[in-house]
Amino acid sequence: MDLRYGMNPRQRARIAGDSAAHVRVLHGSGSMINYLDALNAWQLVAEARRATGAVAAASFKHVSPAGAALNGVLDDTVRTVWGLGSASLGSLAAAYVRARDADPRSSYGDMIAVSEPVDEELADLLATVVSDGIIAPGYAPGVVAKLGRKKAGRYLVFEMDPDYCPPAVEMRTVFGVALEQDRDREPITADLLRSVQGPALTDAASTDAVLGMIVARYTQSNSVVFVRDGMTVGVGAGQQSRVDCTQLAGNKARTWWLRRHPGIRDLPLPSGLPPQQRVNWQIALASDTLTATQRDELAGLLPRPHTLPDNRERARWSRELTGITLVSDGYLPFRDNIDVAAEYGVTLVVEPGGALRGDTIADACREHRIALARTDLRLFHH
Structure with a gap:
């Protein structure tokens, strides 16, 4: 099966034989990196689910997790950033929000993995974030069509067979050398x-x-x-x-x-600002990496003066x-x-x-x- 491209758009790529029979593409067309992210992310959440008994989610970028989490409590910062208010979330959506909030700047354009079938609640939440695709063991009726509208219809949706048992030996070829390991x-x-x-x-x-x-x-x-x-x-x-x-x-x-400090969490940004832009401002303030241009831009966004934590307060909070x-x-x-x-x-x-x-x-x-x-x-x- 041909892939969209390999590591780079100039490289052709394909899946050999029927080796991907346990991974169905329900929507979109994947690159090699999409597959690497999806397959690694799926293994993480499936193993976390088995080991802890809790619903698990991961946000992957470039074959490493930007974040991973089990279902749990959503704090005020998460609720503010993702516009959740006081609404309760199901375990699947909560696990993903917690995973994405670990490092949301790195999660921009992520490959998502969740340990349970995707429900409508998670699909609705994903409509508000920038993501490249998702892998899950199943999808509720109508969810694939809803997800498929993301990225101008190019969103990638994988379905994994949760009962698949991988071979005992792994193999890769590097510069003509075929390497095998258990x-x-x-x-x-x-x-x-x-x-x-x-x-x-x-x-x-x-x-x-x-x-x-x-x-x-x-x-x-x-x-x-x-x-x-x-x-x-x-x-x-x-x-x-x-x-x-x-x-x-x-x-x-x-x-x-530091994103949880009230002076950063409660930054009075315009209500219509997309969640990713809102969290990017939080991160820039929390990591103290604002450029002079960004400081001017932020001042123009704020409707009223706002006191940010100074170095002494940042140290105390840290x-x-x-x-x-x-x-x-x-x-x-x-x-x-x-x-x-x-x-x-x-x-x-x-x-x-x-x-x-x-x-x-x-x-x-x-x-x-x-x-x-x-x-x-x-x-x-x-």
């Missing part, structure tokens, strides 16, 4: 968590750890994942240095948290962020990862262990009063 089928459960430092893990902490490990399994390595209350709040993907992963995930988590679980796909080689993590509200670190300086990692966790659990399970993904 599929990574090790179950990710709370039983993997071996406490090294700190108190015994609560059920909530174990769930966050399990979700973080599953997200890391489908994130480009090196990777570090920050999880809080059943949702990612920062993903540091594809970095050569692990401490850079930690810093990147931490910066995203802090931006997520210190209140806590309860974050850090999951690393590989062992932490140096204590600088822990020192950085402590600056971003991490209270539990989960890593495979095995570093030569493993004792220094435990010592650093003890100094910062951070719990440490090891799994003996590396989760590299390339």
Whole structure:
């Protein structure tokens, strides 16, 4: 089957034989990257659903999750950004909103994956966001036609056979070399968590750890994942240095948290502003990256003067962020990862262990009063 194109529009691409029989295209035409995102995202949400028993959703961009979440509580910031008011949402829509709100700037034009059949509520919500496609195990009557109207009729809709069992061996060809490996089928459960430092893990902490490990399994390595209350709040993907992963995930988590400051959350932007533009202004203010031109543009948008948090207030608010679980796909080689993590509200670190300086990692966790659990399970993904 021919694809729209490969990694780039100049590259032709196709699916060999009938290898995609378990993935139906109900609407649209996919590129290779669309398929890579959809297939990785589906594996993440399906595994999260099995491991936690909760409805799961993911927002993928360039073969890594921008966000992933289980169904849970929607806070005031989420409700403000996505125009939800006080309305209640079903578990599927709630899971996706939480996944997208982790890093909504990166989720712009995402591939969505959800663990349950798509209902009308989620389809209506997706009409308000910029997305390239979705993969799910099914769709309610009329939903595919509704989704198909997105992107001027080019929206991509995949249906996955939830009972499909993949081959035990994976293969890829790189520069003429055919490489094979066993599929990574090790179950990710709370039983993997071996406490090294700190108190015994609560059920909530174990769930966050399990979700973080599953997200890391489908994130480009090196990777570090920050999880809080059943949702990612920062993903540091594809970095050569692990401490850079930690810093990147931490910066995203802090931006997520600062978006919850009333001075940023309640920015009096025009009511008709699209949700993505509204959240982009929040992110620019939270990350303190406004250019001079943007400051002038924002001043023109605001109907009245508005007090933004100054540096001292931003620092005070940032210190209140806590309860974050850090999951690393590989062992932490140096204590600088822990020192950085402590600056971003991490209270539990989960890593495979095995570093030569493993004792220094435990010592650093003890100094910062951070719990440490090891799994003996590396989760590299390339």
